[in-house]
Amino acid sequence: MPAELTCFDDRCRARFPITEVIYNCPRCGGLLEVAYPPPAAAPAALKRTWRERRVSNAPLEQSGVWRYREIIPFLESFARVVTLREGNTPLLPAPQAASYAGLDALTFKHQGFNPTGSFKDNGMTCGVAQALRLGMSRVACVSTGNTSASMAAYASAAGLDPIVFIPHGNISYGKLAQALEYGATTLQVEANFDQILALVRTLSERLGIYLLNSINPFRIEGQKTIIVEMLDQRDWNPPDWIVLPGGNLGNTSAFGKALRELHTQGFISRMPRLAVIQAAGAAPFYDLVRTPARGFRAVEHPDTLATAIKIGDPVSWPKALREVACSDGVVEKVSEQEIADAKAVIGRCGIGCEPASAATLAGIRKLTVSGAMASHADVVAVLTGNLLKDPDYIYRYHTGKLEAPDGTAIQPRFGNQPTVLPNDADRIAAFLQR
Numbered sequence: 001m002p003a004e005l006t007c008f009d010d011r012c013r014a015r016f017p018i019t020e021v022i023y024n025c026p027r028c029g030g031l032l033e034v035a036y037p038p039p040a041a042a043p044a045a046l047k048r049t050w051r052e053r054r055v056s057n058a059p060l061e062q063s064g065v066w067r068y069r070e071i072i073p074f075l076e077s078f079a080r081v082v083t084l085r086e087g088n089t090p091l092l093p094a095p096q097a098a099s100y101a102g103l104d105a106l107t108f109k110h111q112g113f114n115p116t117g118s119f120k121d122n123g124m125t126c127g128v129a130q131a132l133r134l135g136m137s138r139v140a141c142v143s144t145g146n147t148s149a150s151m152a153a154y155a156s157a158a159g160l161d162p163i164v165f166i167p168h169g170n171i172s173y174g175k176l177a178q179a180l181e182y183g184a185t186t187l188q189v190e191a192n193f194d195q196i197l198a199l200v201r202t203l204s205e206r207l208g209i210y211l212l213n214s215i216n217p218f219r220i221e222g223q224k225t226i227i228v229e230m231l232d233q234r235d236w237n238p239p240d241w242i243v244l245p246g247g248n249l250g251n252t253s254a255f256g257k258a259l260r261e262l263h264t265q266g267f268i269s270r271m272p273r274l275a276v277i278q279a280a281g282a283a284p285f286y287d288l289v290r291t292p293a294r295g296f297r298a299v300e301h302p303d304t305l306a307t308a309i310k311i312g313d314p315v316s317w318p319k320a321l322r323e324v325a326c327s328d329g330v331v332e333k334v335s336e337q338e339i340a341d342a343k344a345v346i347g348r349c350g351i352g353c354e355p356a357s358a359a360t361l362a363g364i365r366k367l368t369v370s371g372a373m374a375s376h377a378d379v380v381a382v383l384t385g386n387l388l389k390d391p392d393y394i395y396r397y398h399t400g401k402l403e404a405p406d407g408t409a410i411q412p413r414f415g416n417q418p419t420v421l422p423n424d425a426d427r428i429a430a431f432l433q434r
């Protein structure tokens with residue numbers, strides 16, 4: 001059986017050729033996923049091959065996505081793959097963050113080390129490869145900023161035309177600047193992420209533009225390699241927990257799919273648990289998991305300073321729900337103050353990240369307090385975006401000017417004010433000796 005698209009809904013499971021340009025099941029409207037038979041080679045042999053490829057200078061082997069291509073075999077040929085050497089992100093121990101969150105130890109998998117500064121690059125190299133295979137010339141996405149930066153870079157590198165839709169005034173300048181610099185046609189629309197996604201889906205169909213939001217199942221395949229690389233870096237010892245922020249829930253879907261496949265195929269002997277953390281002002285998935293009887297209810301006016309996860313109607317929630325259940329996972333929500341403080345603590349570790357990423361540490365802190373996560377647990381938290389994505393937020397926090405969307409002042413509990421001094425050695429010396 002070659003690679004296929006299958007409907008994710010268990011009641012349907014319809015199958016379609018891998019080259020069909022569809023984002024939902026044409027029969028039932030369900031989400032789609034890429035399915036293949038397990039790799040022909042045994043896990044031990046593949047683990048050796050993947051390790052050996054790390055020393056190669058070949059572009060495909062230098063990619064932290066395509067190095068693991070046996071796990072994502074949807075292409076017949078790799079000749080047109082465009083890689084910016086995505087992935088290859090470090091595992092960083094963070095003792096200060098661990099003690100802040102009530103853990104003995106904590107490791108960050110920092111996806112902000114990617115070429116465009118976020119985990120989106122892992123998925124985008126795959127989405128763009130599929131666009132090329134399908135003969136598409138234009139690609140589009142709506143984005144809270146990182147997807148657009150990543151799509152703009154990979155599409156331009158591949159000679160495609162990127163068209164980016166963003167909620168006007170609601171993404172950080174760092175991310176908007178990237179879309180402009182990488183040459184995307186950039187449309188700032190007066191609506192929120194969820195509303196624009198519906199718009200972009202209509203326009204993509206009408207104009208024959210390839211849609212590269214995370215509803216695109218090939219993006220999900222690429223994001224699986226974040227987990228594969230992390231396990232490779234840990235010599236295939238699975239952690240107890242993998243913690244990540246939840247917005248549109250594509251990454252939760254990707255991580256869960258990777259873990260299930262690796263477990264079923266014998267790469268790992270047990271499943272880590274997923275902990276998905278949402279911002280309290282944009283937490284429909286948290287609400288669903290807490291009160292399943294109410295069913296999924298979108299948040300009509302999501303709001304958080306962590307603009308990357310300011311999403312009220314995440315498309316991938318059915319997949320994410322299955323992955324949380326399969327991994328015996330949990331979902332937590334955190335306040336603006338908790339995110340801001342956690343972010344500053346991650347900064348003090350010399351690591352740093354963007355606000356959405358810091359929801360992980362804030363969430364872990366709550367989970368250890370409630371007893372859901374043991375202090376001795378082996379935990380990997382995924383930092384999804386680079387510190388420099390949103391410097392405005394950082395400056396405001398440290399100078400005591402950051403306000404939550406409802407106007408509440410955020411206390412700079414870990415604030416670090418810059419000091420203005422005259423050009424005078426004595427005065428500066430006195431200041432430093434105080």
Ligand code: F0G
Nearest residue numbers: 143144146147247248249250251384385
């Ligand atoms: N962290 C960062 C830095 C993000 O940019 C996003 C999503 C998430 C977490 C949440 O990931 O959607 O897979 O649950 N950003 C998207 C974008 C929506 O448009 O860049 P998710």
